[in-house]
Amino acid sequence: MENEELLFLKDLLETPSPTGSEVPVATLVRQRLAPVADEIATDVMGSVHARLDGRDAGPSLMLAAHMDEIGLMVTYVSDEGFLSVAAVGGVDAAILPGMRVDVHASGAAEPLRGVVGRKPIHLIEADERKSVTPLDKLVIDLGMPGEAVRDAVRVGDVITFGVGFETFGEGMAVSRAFDDKCGVWVACRVMERLAEAGRAPGAFIAAATVQEEIGTRGAMTSAHAVRPDVAVAFDVTHATDYPGIDKAKYGKITCGEGPVIARGPNINPVVFDRLVAAAEAEGIPYQLEAEPSVTGTDARAIQVTRGGIPTGLVSVPLRYMHTPTEVVALADLEATVRLLTRFALDLDAEACFVPGMADPVRPGIPVTLADLDADAPRAADAVTAEVEQGAGRPESPEPAVYDPNTASTE
Template sequence: MNKQDFNFLKKLVETPSPSGYEQPAQRVIRAELESVADDMQTDVMGNLISHLAGKGGPKLMLAGHCDEIGFMVQYVDDNGFIYFGAIGGVDPHLTPGQRVKIHTADGEVSGVIGKKAIHLIEPKDRDTVIKLKEQYIDIGCGSKEEVLKLVAIGDPVTFAVGVEKLQRDLVTSRAFDDKMGAFIVTEVMKKVKQKGGGTAELYSVSTVQEEIGLRGATTSSYGVNPDAGIVVEVTHATDYPGVEKMGIGDVEVGKGPVIARGPNINPVLFQLLMETAEKEKIPVQVVGAPRGLGNDANVMQLSRGGVATALVAIPLRYMHTPVEVLSLGDLDSAIKLLTALSLRLEKGQSFIPV
């Protein structure tokens, strides 16, 4: 991945966008595609829909959600401690002792999620998980009035970490799920434009509110009404200690994007992806998905009269933590695969399985 693309990825991932508060991330993507897309619109849900005109081919929608898990300010006690609720699937095991940023109308406010010192915890209670509703944020204020001059009820909160490089081509950050998906579909549109465009009508959609119920994909799939749609998501890597492979499959970071196969996936589109990967010599992995998926592909497939849907996923370690880990090479391979597929589609392409 070149420096310019990495800087875009880093900026997007580090821009706060908990579900329902995605506008800052959408502005980053809009700026990236303003000179690329033939037209762009933001719908009432907040989905950013960018269109690159084709030459009479099928409508292809590429979707990656730009929302991340986080927290929301709900209550401030008289001593200035802030109680919060989870936005999306937050693990209460890992939140105590974390640094956070509260995103207010006037900018970021730093805080910490308090954690009683181990010396003060009874031995019998040391393995007990503190319920999320009992955890609190300390921003250093001494009263409710002092806090409410800085923070408002309903302000979103994120972990205070960003992108860092590890060894080889691995990187770590919060919120790779799934801002790296929004990054990939944005990069694909740029690459297709650079290659002169394709026959297919290409839609790059940065969806919202996936983490709280696949909500943005439901409305944007209905609005775009594509012939085919590919969701770009993360999937669980199974190449680190303690993860059972039998129920997921053999998925390794750095071995290429993962293509799902199963009832949620259109068999024609699956085959096109596999043939494209082989032709372009792109390494891919395959997982079996025996039921409806828990991501935007689920609702996309069922939109209107049905959409030919596929899932291209990036192997991710430590999902929904502040230390998610993935391979930049897997992102590059996914971009190459989806660019080639977008340019391959021709007029009259049928996705009806026979």
């Protein structure tokens, strides 16, 4: 991964965005995609929709990834200045004692450093040592006088884990909030790659959604508003390549062995076939994951929006989900960008997503994305010449009305 792309990933991960407080990351997304997107809109929920118009009349594609991360919320400030908290999203109370956190206080210009306190082992009865202290019995210590804390902190202020991004080992990275800000990075990079490749046949919409951790709420409104012809949700999935995980129960999912393509009733079978075809065309190693019911991702909401949207789900393996030390292989992220870029480029006007009525493979597409990279300078010269002959940016063709039920499957 190039240094500039790595720094963008780091910025996304270290910018706080607990569920319901995603504005700082939304700002980063808008800034990043402003030079590339034809249109960027932010809805009243806070989700960001960046649109890259298509070069032809192919189906529109929405790639959704959620910006929010898990965290805590202040529920009570004691007279002595200690904070009681509740979970925002799925937080495991067992990992909290002794942790450093950042309190995003309403009355402070910068986050306040706090620590999650717990009685030392010397003062805990023997029976208590074996049990997890419930979240409502933990407190956060800001190291400040009670009056100063009460002046700065209000009930409802949010808290994030006080850790950041770093690389380690061989091609691995650790951070809080890879779930799912690495997906936001992927969506941005796919849009940039499509722009470099001369655009997809149809419009591409990168949807950075909100509030996934409490019920895919941003995906519901984004899918309804954007109304894409086809969609892919990106999220992390559980790696099972470390001790204690039953592969017979959860499958074999390994960091560093490529993106994970989900299969099951939450997934349109044609979208699944096309994702697999794209991976194989690019020579990208991929893994399969069985999802026998609805998934806990944005895909669950997108698929059943309006009259139904053909939806796929692509993930990267993640170790230690919903902890401050989530781990991914950086190569999996880069491979996912290549996979989704190829998938988008293959969606021409003849694409059909009605199960049982479509062939996922079509002729006439580039052999690999490397061929597109070679053609990109010539395409850019052609666009420049057209602009110089006209008065500014070339006009986009009038988009055709795309009907997946009548599209050709030949």
